Amino acid sequence: MKNCNQCLIRTLNAMKELSSEELDRLALYKKVVHYKKGDTLIHEGQMINGIFCIMSGKGKLTRYNSMGKEQIVRFIKSGNLIGYRSVISNEPASLNFQAIEDITACFIPKTAFEDMLENRNFSRRIMKLLSEDLKQANLFITNLSNHTVKERLAETLLKLEEIFGTDIEGNINIALSREELSSIIGTASESVIRVLSALKKDGIIYTKAKKIKLLDKARLQQIAEGITT
Numbered sequence: 001m002k003n004c005n006q007c008l009i010r011t012l013n014a015m016k017e018l019s020s021e022e023l024d025r026l027a028l029y030k031k032v033v034h035y036k037k038g039d040t041l042i043h044e045g046q047m048i049n050g051i052f053c054i055m056s057g058k059g060k061l062t063r064y065n066s067m068g069k070e071q072i073v074r075f076i077k078s079g080n081l082i083g084y085r086s087v088i089s090n091e092p093a094s095l096n097f098q099a100i101e102d103i104t105a106c107f108i109p110k111t112a113f114e115d116m117l118e119n120r121n122f123s124r125r126i127m128k129l130l131s132e133d134l135k136q137a138n139l140f141i142t143n144l145s146n147h148t149v150k151e152r153l154a155e156t157l158l159k160l161e162e163i164f165g166t167d168i169e170g171n172i173n174i175a176l177s178r179e180e181l182s183s184i185i186g187t188a189s190e191s192v193i194r195v196l197s198a199l200k201k202d203g204i205i206y207t208k209a210k211k212i213k214l215l216d217k218a219r220l221q222q223i224a225e226g227i228t229t
Contacts, residue, residue: 003027004018004023004024004026004027004030005020005023005027009053009054009055009078009079010023010053012078012079013053013079013080013081013125014081014122014125014126015053015081015116015122017119017122017124017125018116018122019119022115022116022119025112026108026112026116029108029109029112030053030106030107030108030109030112031106031107032055032105032106032107033052033104033105033106033107034102034103034104035057035099035102035103035104036099036102037099037100037102038098038099039098039099040096040097040098040099041059041082041097041098041099041103041105042082042083042093042095042096042097043096044064044092044093044094044095044096045092045093046092046093047086047092047093048086048087048093049087049109049110050083050087050107050108050109050110050112051081051082051083051084051087051107051108051110051113052081052082052083052097052105052106052107052108053079053080053081053082053105053108054076054077054079054080054081054082054103054104054105055078055103055104055105055106056078056102056103057078057099057101057102057103057105058075058076058077058099058100058101058103058164058174059075059076059082059098059099059100059101059103060072060073060075060076060097060098060100060180061073061074061075061076061082061095061096061097062097062098062183063094063095063096064096069183070183071183071186072180072183072184073095074136075100075160075163075174076097077163077164081129082097082105083097084113084126084129084130085130085133087110087113087114088117088126088130100174147226148226149185149187149191149192149195150195150198150223151223151224151225151226152185152187153181153185153192153195153196153199154199154220154221154223154224156181156184156185157172157205157212157214157220158217158220158221158224160172160174160176161214161217166213169213171211171213172211172212172213175209175211177210178192178193178196181196196212199220203215203216204216204219204220204223205220
């Protein structure tokens with residue numbers, strides 16, 4: 001969409017703080033880009049010269065550990081802004097950003113983004129995002145250290161439904177392989193398969209291929225919190 005003032009996606013992120021005049025200026029510089037499922041928009045270690053505002057589609061932020069295994073750090077959906085930390089710090093990207101569905105995004109050059117930061121309310125919201133990113137990174141490390149695979153998987157399933165919602169059949173509205181789920185929680189895919197089977201047997205979830213439906217979220221929350229009955 002060329003006219004940023006008419007874009008509803010901007011109401012989902014910090015750009016809702018921009019004035020009509022600022023949005024008109026932004027429209028002169030931003031570019032609508034399209035990526036196919038599997039495309040990598042940002043590579044770890046890459047210097048990037050702008051940020052992405054995701055219009056449609058889903059993606060994942062990943063890094064590779066010392067063994068070369070992919071670790072999924074966070075999922076991205078429409079409305080999310082990507083790349084602001086690297087642009088602000090003028091440092092290489094610390095994560096990869098890959099499309100897990102076809103993605104349409106607006107690419108905002110660094111100079112235009114820096115102009116946006118002159119807006120105090122916009123800048124404040126970006127700082128809040130940076131703070132939230134740090135908080136989530138700390139929680140991720142804590143969960144790996146202090147929680148069992150079953151607890152981490154339960155929390156992840158609840159979080160995925162919170163982020164992506166459900167489809168018309170009540171399944172979490174994102175299709176993930178067992179390998180991707182294991183990458184999220186930092187364990188072997190065999191462990192994920194075993195725990196999913198146990199949760200399904202207990203009637204807490206239902207699975208079919210890559211689709212997962214949460215049948216007993218209260219019980220799943222108890223598991224995530226380490227509460228045993």
